[in-house]
Amino acid sequence: MRTPELLFLEDDPQLSKIVSETLRSRGFAVTHLINGEQGLEAFAASTFDLCIVDVMMPFMDGFSFVKTLRASGNTIPVLFLTARSQDKDVAEGYQSGGNDYLRKPFSLEELIFRINELLKRSPQLKTRTTQPLSVGGFQFFAERQELVYLGRSIRLSHKESELLSLLVECKYQLLDRKTTLIKLWGNDSPFHARTMDVFISKLRKHLQADQNIEIINVRGLGYKLID
Template sequence: MDKIKVLLVEDEDVLAMIIAETLGKRGFEIKIAKNGVEGWSMFNQLKPDICIIDIMMPRKDGISLLQDIRKVDEFIPAIFLTAKSQTEDVLKGFEAGADDYMKKPFSMEELILRLKSMMRRKIPGIITNSPVQEVSNKIGPYEFNHKKLELMFENSTIALSQREADLLALLLQHKNSILDRNIALLKLWGDDNIFNARSMDVYISRLRKYFVKDTHVEILNIRGQGYKLID
């Protein structure tokens, strides 16, 4: 099996070296960029399997870098590193397309676990106790194919990210009933903390936009409980 290629964009030399040495010993192939401009160039050359990006960097910050990456690759897993704990910074990262974040200082073992978890999610069918749907599922006039990461409406097809598809699959399993918020967070994010909860809200908002072509399909926010997909 080929090594997982990791692009690390981090301007702190010592931290970058520690991460590179640790991941290298665990079988990852890692390349380091020292700023966002270098990271963008290296991303296009390397075609990595996963990105680790520091938010605060010279020349081009991590959020701007990920926004550029998402224009050409919607699905590559990306994790932010941040020294800031403010909710708004984490939210900006999720809105830019981040899948996860870690606040400095962090455990190398935890980073490795999160990377492995994110790579498993990249492969269809890794929702706990939830096999991938190999056939299309009807959601009102839409057809959803979890395996292909596609949501179809008439003659148009919306390409979904793995996280969007996994979340929609959970909603579909609980169609017309409540999907418990904490259960969804634990299954997809592995933790129900406030930052992951805000991230899920961002993904719910994205999914709602995909269903605007038919007003009968709704994703309702059930206050204090979770979400309900109705069609």
């Protein structure tokens, strides 16, 4: 099995040393850099399987780095690390294209668990079909994170695209709420449940041009996509 390649962006020297050494001892290849600008340069020269990104960094912060990656069409899984604990900061992390969010201080075992869970999704992200999926009158390009309707293109955030992919996979069937929260956010906490509801509302807005499409809320259980 190929050694997973991790890009680790963190400007704290002590934390960087501890995390990098631990991850290498667990069989990961780690490229450590100290800001988003260096991270983008690294992507121009190498390929990675996952990014671990500190939010507060000099020159280019973590949110800006990930937004730039997503704007280029890169779907690599991203785990944010941050000392910021406000719910709005967590929401901004997901909206910028992050897949998971770990607050400092954290245990190294939890970090490794989160990394392994994200890496399970990495092959799926890399092998998605380039053929569009039909959602009513829309064409959904999961790899490009794009909806097209009557020639009009709608760009989706990374999390919107992941959620819509799950809805399409089980079209006309119940998408279980708890399972989806754990798969996309790592747990089913009330905060993440509210965050998912926000993304469902955004998807409904994106799809409203086709009035035959519905995302039905099955109270307490989950959602159904009908087209």
